[in-house]
Amino acid sequence: MDREIAKLIENYIDEIKKAGMLETKPVERAFRKVERHRLLEWVYLPEEEGGLEYTGTKLTKKKFGPQDPELLKIIYSDQALLTRLDPPSSTSQPTLVANMLELLALEQGMNVLEIGAGTGYNAALMQEIVGKTGSITTIDIQEDVVEQTERLLKAAGYDKIEVLAKDGARGHPENAPYDRIIATVGCSDLSFRWAEQLADEGFMLIPLQHGGEGMDPLTKIWREDDKLSGRFVGVSGFMSIRGEMEVEQRTGFAKQRSLCSKEPTAEYPLFRSLEELNELRKKRCDWDKFSSLSLFMAIVDERACWYSLYGEKGGVAIKFKEDRIALYGEESLYQDLKSLCKHWEEMGKPGLSDWQLEFFPRNRAREIPEGEMAWTIERKFSTEIAVLKSRHASRDRKIDPVQ
Ligand SMILES: C[S@@+](CC[C@H](N)C(=O)[O-])C[C@H]1O[C@@H](n2cnc3c(N)ncnc32)[C@H](O)[C@@H]1O
Structure with a gap:
C-alpha cells in the first residue's frame, strides 16, 4: 500500500474511533486493509454552483484520478459519498459502516448476505473479517453498479466476493443458509425470504424504516419458535430500497x-x-x-x-x-x-x-x-x-x- 494512503487511513481510523464506532480488532484491521478509493471511479460532491441535485443539495460529479490529494482526503473522511443520483447509490458514512460491522459480530468462516452492494466497500470489509474460509454474497438492483463494483473489487483483490444484479428482496437461496444478513439500504419492510435463508443461530441487521424515509433504526431480527423477533440496536438514515x-x-x-x-x-x-x-x-x-x-x-x-x-x-x-x-x-x-x-x-x-x-x-x-x-x-x-x-x-x- 502507498505510504500516503496508509497515513490517510490511519487518520481516518482515528476519526471513526473518536466517534466511538470502532471497538474490536478484526473490524479495525479490516478498515486498515481495504482501500476505499480503489472502489471508486467518481463521486458527487456538494458545491454551491453544482449543476445536479439530490435531496435539495447541489452537486458536481468529480472523476477520480489517483493523483488527486484533495479528493483522497475527502474519501478518507467520515462522509457518505454519492456515486449515482437517479436512481441513487453511494458508499455509506464510514462511522455507520463501522457501527454496523461491530453490531454484526462477524467471525472467521461465516457466510454473509448483503442487500445493497453499492461500491462493494462494506462487502470487502466483511470479506476481510470472515477471512478466506468465509463467504460474502452481495446484491444490488442496479446492473451498472454491479458491473463496476465487480470489476473494481476484482482489481483490488476481492474476487471471491459474489456480486449479483437483482432485487435483493428475494435474497439468494443458492448460497444459503447465511449466518448474517445485512441490508445497507433503508428498508420499508423485511422480506420473509431473508428469514428462510437465515441459519438457525443467525440474525439479520436491517435499517428498518419507522416513520418514513431516512429514519431507519438499525434492527436486529432473528427467528424464534414460529415467529421473528427483533430489537433496536442503533440508528441510521439510508436511501430507500427499490424494487418489490x-x-x-x-x-x-x-x-x-x-x-x-x-x-x-x-x-x-x-x-x-x-x-x-x-x-x-x-x-x-x-x-x-x-x-x-x-x-x-x-x-x-x-x-x-x-x-x-x-x-x-x-x-x-x-x-x-x-x-x-x-x-x-x-x-x-x-x-x-x-x-x-x-x-x-x-x-x-x-x-x-x-x-x-x-x-x-x-x-x-x-x-x-x-x-x-x-x-x-x-x-x-x-x-x-x-x-x-x-x-x-x-x-x-x-x-x-x-x-
Ligand atoms: C447506500 S448504498 C449501499 C452502500 C454499500 N453497501 C457500500 O458499501 O458501498 C444502497 C444501495 O442499495 C441498492 N438497492 C436499492 N434497492 C435495492 C434492492 N431492492 N435490492 C438490492 N439493492 C438495492 C442501491 O442501488 C444502492 O446501490
Whole structure:
C-alpha cells in the first residue's frame, strides 16, 4: 500500500474511533486493509454552483484520478459519498459502516448476505473479517453498479466476493443458509425470504424504516419458535430500497424539504425534555438516546417522521439547531406534538432498548391483549408489533395508539 494512503487511513481510523464506532480488532484491521478509493471511479460532491441535485443539495460529479490529494482526503473522511443520483447509490458514512460491522459480530468462516452492494466497500470489509474460509454474497438492483463494483473489487483483490444484479428482496437461496444478513439500504419492510435463508443461530441487521424515509433504526431480527423477533440496536438514515419492497413515501425527504422551506405560521420554544435532547446533539454524543423520542413518536403516531409531525395540510417540526418548534398549519398539530412528548416523559422516556419487536406475515399478527403496551405497524408484507418493555411503563399508564 502507498505510504500516503496508509497515513490517510490511519487518520481516518482515528476519526471513526473518536466517534466511538470502532471497538474490536478484526473490524479495525479490516478498515486498515481495504482501500476505499480503489472502489471508486467518481463521486458527487456538494458545491454551491453544482449543476445536479439530490435531496435539495447541489452537486458536481468529480472523476477520480489517483493523483488527486484533495479528493483522497475527502474519501478518507467520515462522509457518505454519492456515486449515482437517479436512481441513487453511494458508499455509506464510514462511522455507520463501522457501527454496523461491530453490531454484526462477524467471525472467521461465516457466510454473509448483503442487500445493497453499492461500491462493494462494506462487502470487502466483511470479506476481510470472515477471512478466506468465509463467504460474502452481495446484491444490488442496479446492473451498472454491479458491473463496476465487480470489476473494481476484482482489481483490488476481492474476487471471491459474489456480486449479483437483482432485487435483493428475494435474497439468494443458492448460497444459503447465511449466518448474517445485512441490508445497507433503508428498508420499508423485511422480506420473509431473508428469514428462510437465515441459519438457525443467525440474525439479520436491517435499517428498518419507522416513520418514513431516512429514519431507519438499525434492527436486529432473528427467528424464534414460529415467529421473528427483533430489537433496536442503533440508528441510521439510508436511501430507500427499490424494487418489490418500494413503497410510496408518506414522509419522504421531498415532503420534509418542501414543508420546512416555507415560512412558519407560528414558532414556540423547545420543551424542557427537548432541551435535554438538544444538549446531547450539541455534544455529538449518545445518538441512540437523542433518537429515543423520535422513535417513540414514529411508533405511536403514523404522522411522525424524525422530529416532525405531518398533517393533511401542514406539519410541525422540532428544529433543534434553531432552538425552536416551527408550526406550518393548524395549531392542533403543535398540541399533538406536545402531548406525544408528555406521554414519552410519563412512560419514563423509553429508549431504543426498551422496545421488543415481533414480525408476522401481514394480517396474521397475534392479538394484543388489553393492557399490553404494544403498537401495531402495518407494512407491505409484514405486520410489526412493537412492545414497550420499559421498567417505568405500567399497565395503568396505557396510552391510546394514535394511529
Ligand atoms: C447506500 S448504498 C449501499 C452502500 C454499500 N453497501 C457500500 O458499501 O458501498 C444502497 C444501495 O442499495 C441498492 N438497492 C436499492 N434497492 C435495492 C434492492 N431492492 N435490492 C438490492 N439493492 C438495492 C442501491 O442501488 C444502492 O446501490
